[in-house]
Amino acid sequence: MKNIFRTISAVTLFVAVAGCDLTLYPEDAVSPEVYFKNESDFEQWTNYLYVGLLDDANTVSRYNADDMVDKSMGSIIQGTRLASDAMSGNNEWDWDMLRRINYLLEHSSNCEDEAVRTKYEGIAYFFRAYFYYQKVMRFGDVPWYDKVLNSTDDEFLNKARDDRGYVMDKVMEDFDNAIEMIPETKDAYSARVTKWVALAMKSRAALFEGTWRKYHGLSDPERFLEQAVTAAKTFIDESGYVLYDQGEQPYRDLFNSDRAKTEEVVFARLYQFEALNVSNSVQFNIRNDAQGFTRRFMNHYLMADGRRFTDIDGHETMSYLEETKGRDPRMAQTVLCPGYVAVGEETPTPNDMTSLTGYEPIKFVASADQSGASKGTCDWPLIRAAEVYLNYAEALAELGRIDQTALDISINKIRERADMPDLVLTEVTVDPFLESCYPRVEDGPDKGVILEIRRERTIELVNEGFRQWDMLRWKEGEQMVNKDKPYYGIYFDGPGLYDMDGDGKNDLEIYYDVQQSKPADGLTVKKIGSDFVLSEGDHGYVEAWSTIEWAWNDREYLWPVPADQRVLTGGALTQNPGWTDSTNFN
Numbered sequence: 001m002k003n004i005f006r007t008i009s010a011v012t013l014f015v016a017v018a019g020c021d022l023t024l025y026p027e028d029a030v031s032p033e034v035y036f037k038n039e040s041d042f043e044q045w046t047n048y049l050y051v052g053l054l055d056d057a058n059t060v061s062r063y064n065a066d067d068m069v070d071k072s073m074g075s076i077i078q079g080t081r082l083a084s085d086a087m088s089g090n091n092e093w094d095w096d097m098l099r100r101i102n103y104l105l106e107h108s109s110n111c112e113d114e115a116v117r118t119k120y121e122g123i124a125y126f127f128r129a130y131f132y133y134q135k136v137m138r139f140g141d142v143p144w145y146d147k148v149l150n151s152t153d154d155e156f157l158n159k160a161r162d163d164r165g166y167v168m169d170k171v172m173e174d175f176d177n178a179i180e181m182i183p184e185t186k187d188a189y190s191a192r193v194t195k196w197v198a199l200a201m202k203s204r205a206a207l208f209e210g211t212w213r214k215y216h217g218l219s220d221p222e223r224f225l226e227q228a229v230t231a232a233k234t235f236i237d238e239s240g241y242v243l244y245d246q247g248e249q250p251y252r253d254l255f256n257s258d259r260a261k262t263e264e265v266v267f268a269r270l271y272q273f274e275a276l277n278v279s280n281s282v283q284f285n286i287r288n289d290a291q292g293f294t295r296r297f298m299n300h301y302l303m304a305d306g307r308r309f310t311d312i313d314g315h316e317t318m319s320y321l322e323e324t325k326g327r328d329p330r331m332a333q334t335v336l337c338p339g340y341v342a343v344g345e346e347t348p349t350p351n352d353m354t355s356l357t358g359y360e361p362i363k364f365v366a367s368a369d370q371s372g373a374s375k376g377t378c379d380w381p382l383i384r385a386a387e388v389y390l391n392y393a394e395a396l397a398e399l400g401r402i403d404q405t406a407l408d409i410s411i412n413k414i415r416e417r418a419d420m421p422d423l424v425l426t427e428v429t430v431d432p433f434l435e436s437c438y439p440r441v442e443d444g445p446d447k448g449v450i451l452e453i454r455r456e457r458t459i460e461l462v463n464e465g466f467r468q469w470d471m472l473r474w475k476e477g478e479q480m481v482n483k484d485k486p487y488y489g490i491y492f493d494g495p496g497l498y499d500m501d502g503d504g505k506n507d508l509e510i511y512y513d514v515q516q517s518k519p520a521d522g523l524t525v526k527k528i529g530s531d532f533v534l535s536e537g538d539h540g541y542v543e544a545w546s547t548i549e550w551a552w553n554d555r556e557y558l559w560p561v562p563a564d565q566r567v568l569t570g571g572a573l574t575q576n577p578g579w580t581d582s583t584n585f586n
Contacts, residue, residue: 036110042120057280057380060465067297070289083560083581122181129174133205138559175202203232203391215475232392241385252333256366260379267383280376292357295488306421310433336360338502350501356544357489478552489542
């Protein structure tokens with residue numbers, strides 16, 4: 001049984017303990033004088049933080065950017081967010097979890113067991129750091145609170161937003177407290193916060209802030225990039241986590257395992273359906289939402305020998321069978337490629353073009369019994385060692401200090417697991433394709449390696465919830481919309497019969513006017529212009545969202561501050577750039 005869920009039922013008893021108001025004390029349910037006396041009290045209290053704050057697999061696996069599209073594009077791309085929205089989610093403008101964290105810290109002294117008290121104070125510091133990191137990612141400047149507020153604390157309740165740099169310095173301090181206070185002992189299921197979780201998350205948060213500051217023109221990005229390097233290097237040197245490399249397809253197995261591969265997965269959200277009815281719909285959503293990778297993403301994959309696919313003559317019009325041959329092995333472990341055999345099956349599954357682009361994800365796809373809504377039980381990786389390796393390499397490259405030794409303990413470890421050639425610093429040149437994907441990377445001696453690290457990050461972390469945030473911190477938001485960069489997929493040279501699984505037999509027909517095949521032939525049949533659109537009419541790339549054009553607005557880099565909260569504070573909360581509301585405050 002997965003231990004983190006043994007007390008889930010107990011967590012629900014505490015839902016009423018704290019409301020969404022920072023000023024509400026929960027004396028009616030818990031008296032601070034008698035609580036926080038033992039580890040059981042702390043565990044039950046913090047269980048609610050795990051449930052309420054950590055990323056939900058169903059949500060983050062559906063984030064759209066330039067790499068993946070589906071039937072319901074996100075509000076950032078569509079530009080549909082409004083300042084009038086309540087934004088009451090735990091990782092939006094909701095402060096309930098912060099109140100719970102600060103409440104623990106104020107009353108932890110009730111516990112006479114110093115080891116227990118120190119451990120859970122460290123966990124509280126971790127969650128406060130994580131809470132504010134999430135706030136800054138979305139809103140930029142936010143008010144910092146490190147105490148439980150009373151209804152009479154008007155000065156604090158109506159305070160202005162603190163500068164994001166000040167808040168992120170506090171976040172780094174809280175992570176440092178967590179790293180120092182939480183024991184090094186690993187959790188058997190990678191389900192609980194440990195010192196190594198705190199180190200890894202610090203590397204993520206520091207990299208985000210450092211690169212945000214660099215590419216958005218804010219001061220002193222180096223302060224955070226240096227902290228990302230230090231945290232990641234300490235993790236690499238001391239944590240003992242390694243990349244999972246067992247079996248013929250270790251990358252694929254890492255994501256369709258019912259139990260997290262704890263050699264690599266540092267922190268996970270666990271799922272167990274039969275006994276506890278705790279499950280996800282990640283596998284169901286892939287098909288139901290018609291999720292599809294873009295050709296732009298597919299072009300990031302190198303050839304298996306390390307050559308650039310986009311340097312090959314004629315790559316632009318290669319067929320599905322041609323373009324998937326001889327590529328980085330992770331492609332066939334991430335995308336439904338010819339020859340794909342589903343878990344538990346013995347014969348290949350042809351591509352039936354259900355995906356909006358034709359490039360259907362198989363990452364996180366397990367056996368058929370997990371295909372239904374809320375049937376998935378594969379644990380969701382929140383942090384894994386590969387990400388920390390990538391954080392380390394990127395932060396060093398952005399600082400201009402990357403060297404071959406750093407690449408060998410980070411990027412090349414990931415490539416080794418993928419059975420790909422090493423990245424050799426002296427051989428790196430600027431790839432024109434990557435340059436077009438990330439035009440804000442400035443010219444200089446490190447441009448080529450920064451782009452190659454981004455290639456590796458894009459491939460390795462796809463569909464794990466990172467891409468949207470990466471493009472925002474790199475200030476590449478305009479690359480996510482289709483105004484000038486259509487969401488292209490598979491290339492078809494015209495109507496006809498196609499072999500989609502590489503067995504020499506046709507299994508797909510696409511037609512424009514007249515269908516050739518008969519039902520008895522057993523082919524999947526798609527009509528051009530009806531089932532999907534081709535970029536050139538009767539041939540070309542499958543084009544998702546061909547009738548709707550989204551343009552980028554720089555205001556989308558940050559969420560709007562909810563207008564009702566601005567009213568409640570008498571205008572002390574200022575609005576983010578580009579957003580308007582009806583409050584009449586500046």
